[in-house]
Amino acid sequence: MAFLGIEQSLAGRRWIGPEAALERLAEGLAQQCSLPLPVARVLAERGVEADAAEPFLTPRLRDLLPDPLVLRDMEPAAGRLVTAALAGERIAIFADYDVDGGTSAALLLDWLRQQGRDATLYIPDRIDEGYGPNAPAMAELAGAHDLIICVDCGTLSHDALAAADGCDVIVLDHHLGGETLPPALAVVNPNRADEDGALGHLCAAGVVFLTLVQAGRVLRAQGRTEPDLMAMLDLVGLATVADVAPLVGVNRAFVRQGLAVMARRQRPGLVALADVARLDGPPNAFHLGFLLGPRINAGGRVGRADLGALCLSSRDPAEAARLAAELDALNRDRRAIEAAVRDEALAQVEARGETALSWAAGQGWHPGVVGIVAARIKEATDLPSVVIGIEGGIGKGSARSVPGVDLGRAVQRLAQEGLLLKGGGHEMAAGLTVAEDRIAPAMARLAELIARDLAARSGSRDLRISGLLETAGATPQLFRQLEDAGPFGQASPAPRFAFANQLIDSASTMGDSHLRLRFRSPGGPALEAVAWGAMNGPLGPALIGAKGRCFHLAGKLDLSTWGGRERVRLRLDDAAPA
Numbered sequence: 001m002a003f004l005g006i007e008q009s010l011a012g013r014r015w016i017g018p019e020a021a022l023e024r025l026a027e028g029l030a031q032q033c034s035l036p037l038p039v040a041r042v043l044a045e046r047g048v049e050a051d052a053a054e055p056f057l058t059p060r061l062r063d064l065l066p067d068p069l070v071l072r073d074m075e076p077a078a079g080r081l082v083t084a085a086l087a088g089e090r091i092a093i094f095a096d097y098d099v100d101g102g103t104s105a106a107l108l109l110d111w112l113r114q115q116g117r118d119a120t121l122y123i124p125d126r127i128d129e130g131y132g133p134n135a136p137a138m139a140e141l142a143g144a145h146d147l148i149i150c151v152d153c154g155t156l157s158h159d160a161l162a163a164a165d166g167c168d169v170i171v172l173d174h175h176l177g178g179e180t181l182p183p184a185l186a187v188v189n190p191n192r193a194d195e196d197g198a199l200g201h202l203c204a205a206g207v208v209f210l211t212l213v214q215a216g217r218v219l220r221a222q223g224r225t226e227p228d229l230m231a232m233l234d235l236v237g238l239a240t241v242a243d244v245a246p247l248v249g250v251n252r253a254f255v256r257q258g259l260a261v262m263a264r265r266q267r268p269g270l271v272a273l274a275d276v277a278r279l280d281g282p283p284n285a286f287h288l289g290f291l292l293g294p295r296i297n298a299g300g301r302v303g304r305a306d307l308g309a310l311c312l313s314s315r316d317p318a319e320a321a322r323l324a325a326e327l328d329a330l331n332r333d334r335r336a337i338e339a340a341v342r343d344e345a346l347a348q349v350e351a352r353g354e355t356a357l358s359w360a361a362g363q364g365w366h367p368g369v370v371g372i373v374a375a376r377i378k379e380a381t382d383l384p385s386v387v388i389g390i391e392g393g394i395g396k397g398s399a400r401s402v403p404g405v406d407l408g409r410a411v412q413r414l415a416q417e418g419l420l421l422k423g424g425g426h427e428m429a430a431g432l433t434v435a436e437d438r439i440a441p442a443m444a445r446l447a448e449l450i451a452r453d454l455a456a457r458s459g460s461r462d463l464r465i466s467g468l469l470e471t472a473g474a475t476p477q478l479f480r481q482l483e484d485a486g487p488f489g490q491a492s493p494a495p496r497f498a499f500a501n502q503l504i505d506s507a508s509t510m511g512d513s514h515l516r517l518r519f520r521s522p523g524g525p526a527l528e529a530v531a532w533g534a535m536n537g538p539l540g541p542a543l544i545g546a547k548g549r550c551f552h553l554a555g556k557l558d559l560s561t562w563g564g565r566e567r568v569r570l571r572l573d574d575a576a577p578a
Helices: 020-033 037-045 050-057 074-087 099-114 135-144 158-162 204-221 230-242 250-263 268-276 285-302 307-313 317-352 370-381 407-416 436-455 476-484 539-543
Strands: 091-095 120-122 147-151 168-172 186-188 358-363 385-391 394-400 422-426 429-435 497-510 514-520 526-531 550-562 565-577
Touching: 020 037, 020 050, 037 050, 037 476, 074 147, 074 168, 074 186, 074 204, 091 099, 091 135, 099 147, 099 204, 099 230, 099 285, 099 307, 120 135, 120 307, 135 147, 135 158, 168 204, 186 204, 204 230, 204 250, 230 250, 230 285, 250 285, 268 285, 268 307, 268 317, 285 307, 285 317, 307 317, 317 358, 317 370, 317 385, 358 370, 358 436, 370 385, 370 394, 385 429, 385 436, 394 407, 394 436, 407 422, 407 429, 407 436, 429 436, 476 550, 476 565, 497 526, 497 539, 514 539, 514 550, 526 539, 526 550, 539 565
Parallel strands: 091 120, 091 147, 147 168, 168 186, 358 385, 526 565
Antiparallel strands: 385 394, 394 429, 422 429, 497 514, 497 550, 514 526, 550 565
16 A cells, blocks of 8 residues: 555655564564654664664774785785885775765875875776776876776776886776686675675775775785775775765775764864865765765866875865866866756666666766766656767767666676676676667667666555655754764665655755745744755656645755754655645
8 A cells, every 4th residue: 555645756766665574574573672663664664673683883993894804815915015114115096976986085184194205196087988997198107107996987998007017016996807807816705706796785985994994904914004994984885885886895994984984073074075065063974975075076177087096185274175166167167067968867867768878968968977877767757877978989888777687797798798888887887888889789788788687676656655754853963863863875865755644834946956845834933945956857847836736755864064953854855735
């Protein structure tokens, strides 16, 4: 039975509430562990039993951190890093241009500086060089350095790494590997073909952190002081969320403790980025993914590729503020470019009417925004999505997946079959390069490859509701208790609450595409709601004239601070007439 009887909401979704068996488990947990029922529901959904509730609510890195040596090539990688740092060798860091690559580079730069060493940072230009190591860049770096460390890239770069003649190369990555490894001293990657996948949920920054843990062991064995790794968890937590890594296992501890480090405002780059993003309260996973992450990415999308890493690694508050302001301006430019491409891409998707894969391709579409547009189309269609920008007969695209569909493996298979010039990634995201005249057959084959995974996704358009809540119950205290059950993100969704029979006090637009509401339960206090991007879909236009009418509302709680006063608001996901 649909929750609140809603078979089709304003967004065209059926609302589904908690099953009776789960509700009984939650009630039992609430009683046994003295927890609010909304928090107990989160634990029940995660399969957490009463005796495991306390460690789940307080994930500790010392309990969850795996032994770095379980990863292949970890020992030679960490040992070579320490040797190079202590001997004053010339080190270069080759990083991807996204948040994961930038934070991974910043981690290594920070660690080396604490050893009294500097390193050369090299991040390729997205348009001129594309993703990952390329032979000319690697050859040039090899001629001037003793060690090159590739982070968040390199696992499939056989020819490029071979060009680094006479220089040791270490790869610290998490993207899916092929049947053979590139020529490198060490390839540390939990998604190598010969790994068991137990740590496959790590992002590249998580792999770098484990490498630094092992490097610390090497330093201790030599009687040397090791850098403070706990202070670096702000970067690891940021990368884990921004790269949409599953928030399970050690990733939960990375994010929870990383947020605590970030709240101390000790890293100039993150302080400056939080300020330009007008972050109005203690940081949480939502802020990392939707406020900080896009700004760090903006340099690699439409500006200088190294701006994000330079901002994150800066020790000078004035320099960090300048870089953050530049990234913020680039992010505004990115939004304008994205909006134009999104409109064209959505029109193609709607005209094509595919039921397995949403894809679009266009001449001159900026390669820096195709990934974001693919994510927007995925959200709109609830299907795996690919968006390709074409220039000079070559298409460069990004793909975004839905839970249960391993898009990275499928894209890699396309490359192996020769339909793509290049392609790879991980389960939820991938990149590809394809000849213009092969785009249509490649997309048709991709739809075939993901068909089985897609068929197994039953009820994917259903909107899952954790339970009912009154506006009087949406308090800062409840928000903090729910945060203890987090962090929330990929593979660990935030609880979504329904507010039944709400009177809309006001409804207005905010910026170009967002909606702001003020609503109240009968006889209860008013609550504010924000629906991001709602004016681009059916939700915003349907609610903009809703003042004085009653609706059922569904969304997730958020906490903001204004003038020293905390207030809870709702991040609105959907609504239906009451």
